[in-house]
Amino acid sequence: MIEIDWAEHAGRLRSVAEVEADWNAGVAGSLVRDGDKVAVDVGCGGGGMALALAKALPDGAMVVAIDADPDVLEQAREHTAGLVRCELASMDDGAEPLRQAIGAPADLIWASASVHHAGDQQAAVDALASLLAPGGRLALAEGGLPARSLPWDLGVGEPGLELRLDIAQDRWFKVMRESLPGSVPMGYGWTEALTRAGLTEVTTRSILTETSAPLSAERQEKVVEAFRVRIGQLTGEAASGHGHGHGHGHGHVEAGADWLSAEDLAAWKVLLDPESPQYLGRRKDLAVLSVRSIHVGHAPR
Numbered sequence: 001m002i003e004i005d006w007a008e009h010a011g012r013l014r015s016v017a018e019v020e021a022d023w024n025a026g027v028a029g030s031l032v033r034d035g036d037k038v039a040v041d042v043g044c045g046g047g048g049m050a051l052a053l054a055k056a057l058p059d060g061a062m063v064v065a066i067d068a069d070p071d072v073l074e075q076a077r078e079h080t081a082g083l084v085r086c087e088l089a090s091m092d093d094g095a096e097p098l099r100q101a102i103g104a105p106a107d108l109i110w111a112s113a114s115v116h117h118a119g120d121q122q123a124a125v126d127a128l129a130s131l132l133a134p135g136g137r138l139a140l141a142e143g144g145l146p147a148r149s150l151p152w153d154l155g156v157g158e159p160g161l162e163l164r165l166d167i168a169q170d171r172w173f174k175v176m177r178e179s180l181p182g183s184v185p186m187g188y189g190w191t192e193a194l195t196r197a198g199l200t201e202v203t204t205r206s207i208l209t210e211t212s213a214p215l216s217a218e219r220q221e222k223v224v225e226a227f228r229v230r231i232g233q234l235t236g237e238a239a240s241g242h243g244h245g246h247g248h249g250h251g252h253v254e255a256g257a258d259w260l261s262a263e264d265l266a267a268w269k270v271l272l273d274p275e276s277p278q279y280l281g282r283r284k285d286l287a288v289l290s291v292r293s294i295h296v297g298h299a300p301r
């Protein structure tokens with residue numbers, strides 16, 4: 001049984017919104033169409049895309065950020081500083097609460113890494129599709145490729161540490177999904193889900209983002225913190241806290257978690273320990289390479 005307490009991730013999601021500001025601005029610019037008046041960010045986290053949409057849309061347009069967690073929504077409210085209306089609602093409760101939260105048919109709905117936390121993903125996609133104005137677009141940022149930040153051989157532990165972390169997280173993800181209330185498997189891809197929701201002209205676009213080594217000190221700290229959070233998630237140790245990205249516990253990793261081998265856990269412990277000579281945060285060869293997919297469907301006119 002795995003249950004995510006999103007309030008514990010509120011500070012980190014705010015930090016993600018800040019780090020991804022440029023990416024969000026570029027994507028928002030490419031999604032917005034002339035005449036759009038209402039845009040929505042569902043499962044908005046720190047509100048990064050909501051803010052980008054508010055900046056991309058003309059004056060008089062409205063952006064609504066929706067999240068099911070009050071602490072997360074508070075972070076979005078602060079981050080979007082009066083440019084976005086923030087509303088508490090859950091995709092798990094069907095279309096009506098979302099419709100009331102938005103208050104008008106939507107020209108664009110964005111949902112990034114949030115629908116996969118709904119118990120019934122197809123029902124959530126159906127609900128979101130039903131909120132669109134004629135010709136409106138539903139954009140789901142889901143899938144893509146696992147990000148890469150580390151060299152294959154770190155000189156600590158067995159080579160391939162990052163790949164094995166991805167695999168462990170994939171197995172964790174399956175149990176997380178099965179643990180969701182009302183969990184329903186969805187044995188097909190996101191484009192099919194959009195099509196089954198009655199949307200047309202369904203397409204996928206994947207965006208590769210690269211920041212080469214050496215990273216700035218600030219970026220490097222965020223990359224290390226992201227590994228800390230991932231390992232903390234697998235070991236059951238909350239590594240995120242409410243702060244701005246600096247986990248507590250200095251990367252302490254509990255032995256005995258069964259998602260990763262004892263050897264890999266020991267390697268991560270050394271790599272995430274600021275006191276260790278092999279601390280990741282001091283390396284000059286960390287980079288960020290990521291590929292994120294955006295699946296878009298259109299409501300019939």
Ligand SMILES: C[S@@+](CC[C@H](N)C(=O)[O-])C[C@H]1O[C@@H](n2cnc3c(N)ncnc32)[C@H](O)[C@@H]1O
Pocket residue numbers: 006013016017042043044045046066067068069072089090091092111112113114117118119
């Ligand atoms: C992985 S985070 C993604 C946040 C943000 N969209 C991003 O891409 O950075 C998932 C977000 O979805 C929210 N969430 C989870 N289940 C939800 C639901 N059933 N309805 C609405 N939001 C939900 C969480 O509170 C969290 O903010």
